[in-house]
Amino acid sequence: MGVPTAALCLAWVLALGCAHPLTHSKPEAAGGGHPHGAEPPSNDTDLTQLCADEGSFDAATLSENGTMLFFRGEEVWESSRGGPWPHSRPLATAFPELGGPVEASLRLHRRQHPQEHQSLYLFQGEQVWAYTGGQLRPGFPRRVGDEFPGVPGGVDAAVECHPEECGGETVLFFKGDTVYSFDLELRVTKPRTWPGLGPCDAALRWLERYYCLQGTRFQRFDPLTGEVPPGYPRDLRDYFIPCPGRGHGQGNASWGDTGDRCSKTPFQALLSDDTGRIYAFRGGLSFRLDSHRDGHHAWPLAQTWPGLDGEVDAAFAWDGRTYLIQGSQVSVFLSAQGHRRVLGYPRPLQEELGVPSADAAFTCPGSADLYLITGDHVRLVNLTQTPRRAGEPVPLPHDHVDGAMCTNDGVFLFRGPSYHQYPSVAQLLGARQSAPPQSIATHFFHCPQ
Incomplete structure (x- = not known):
């Protein structure tokens, strides 16, 4: 990929x-x-x-x-x-x-x-x-x-x-x-x-x-x-300059490994939206992955997602909107309008999706099925239903993941510095052992091996 x-x-x-x-x-x-x-x-x-x-x-x-x-x-x-x-x-x-x-x-x-x-x-x-x-x-x-x-x-x-x-x-x-x-x-x-x-x-x-x-x-x-x-x-x-006591710098002269796309620091969430944009979240920063010609650089979270700060635990996109989960809360942004936050958000995740928290989340292109991962299990939520309720937990061939994403190339589960790729959701759910680990830095950020 x-x-x-x-x-x-x-x-x-x-x-x-x-x-x-x-x-x-x-x-x-x-x-x-x-x-x-x-x-x-x-x-x-x-x-x-x-x-x-x-x-x-x-x-x-x-x-x-x-x-x-x-x-x-x-x-x-x-x-x-x-x-x-x-x-x-x-x-x-x-x-x-x-x-x-x-x-x-x-x-x-x-x-x-x-x-x-x-x-x-x-x-x-x-x-x-x-x-x-x-x-x-x-x-x-x-x-x-x-x-x-x-x-x-x-x-x-x-x-x-x-x-x-x-x-x-x-x-x-x-x-x-x-x-x-x-x-x-x-x-x-x-x-x-x-x-x-x-x-x-x-x-x-x-x-x-x-x-x-x-x-x-x-x-x-x-x-x-x-x-x-x-x-x-x-x-x-x-x-844009990490100046002590000013703006987003707030005394940090460098983002260190968190801002270095080639470091082995885990990503906490990844997102592929309806427009083909792909984002990775780590610390209070987000990276843009799909526009290789513009480079891969970190950016303070609020610069792309106005009004948002802290860390993103899970993220997914559906119906022209992106959902960013932080603890027990979820914020929703309009993907095609400069990431404008929808009025009334953040809201409790329990009210929005029927779960108290999530380690990772993903939707696949053209599908209203949301998969929420917590620990070593995944639960299905039909996003067209009202109210939304999570199905029974299904075991995964992983005891924990940091993030997840689904594109036309399959399902990607991220853990530490590695990702595991599955051709489809069905093959992920039917797998008895995890797919071979591959380097996030090498394959997604074009870093030297």
Whole structure:
């Protein structure tokens, strides 16, 4: 099973791993900026300095392998696949052809266009460089207007807008107060003005959402209208940097093994919803598994599931809704509306599903049958019935599981660092011994064996 998103992994990349303050501003010309060293924060002094800074990034995007890239001055930071801290490299090492800081960056994901697919575009003044597989593509650098007709040079930021969100393959270029919408198929540019958004130092897409970075603040925006939802702008340090005493950081300089997708720390729940999104829950964090091209990163629970905190014990989806079980309570969110919690929740699990608690839960695609696992038994609940009641317990070939999930590939039971796969519910219930264990980190998160 090849499980490949959002939102936005600034928590790791913005906890920059740099020993200097974030005071660099976007250069006026491609040759601006100055070299400076970069090392991961090694003590509280580095983190305090980072949290007190008012600087900005020059550009941000995803790399071709799904990690986050942030550019500032003569360096680029890449989110680490092996832990919560990023690592930095000099631009001269990563992209020796550039010869100066990046003003905007962009990654294109176009499977039907192999020449452009997974290309990384870096902008400096009137020119653009395109890299594939770490190598400069033939014919580059080129004038920005030659590669993207109608787009001016000197853009401040750029971000790809996917067809499902923009109605077609589009790139949004930001320059001052003007946004240039470039249609990749028609090769046509339309300028727009979005006064409610303002200039962007950098822009990025993360798990179907779009963000404009402005210094240490950010705004989420609608890629069709530029509209910003209530509550923005917000401070990056309250949401994405583990700053002591601020926002979600609350004194934690790192999520440690809990936030490291490759660690052997058990997951407490997994969820495959009706839209194909797959989430894993551990501690107070959630991971997005299905969007491999956007990387696999942890995110504080409330950032994806507004109003929710603590730990998730079990999760499942049915009829356009996701159910998150915490102890004796269950919260229900609308899957297609930005995970908006349904009014009246949380409610007691006993009233909602007819059981006092659950270690794991799963539904299979297209089915109203819910399977609730407690200890070494599973109980069936028909979700269409009112009131809902749990059937008699049926033994499982496991004495305990941490989480469960069902997809078109079968039923997956998770325990510790391993999962056990069964082709169907019937084969799970009829099994006399457990299926062979397989690595969660390797098969679901693409970690090295």
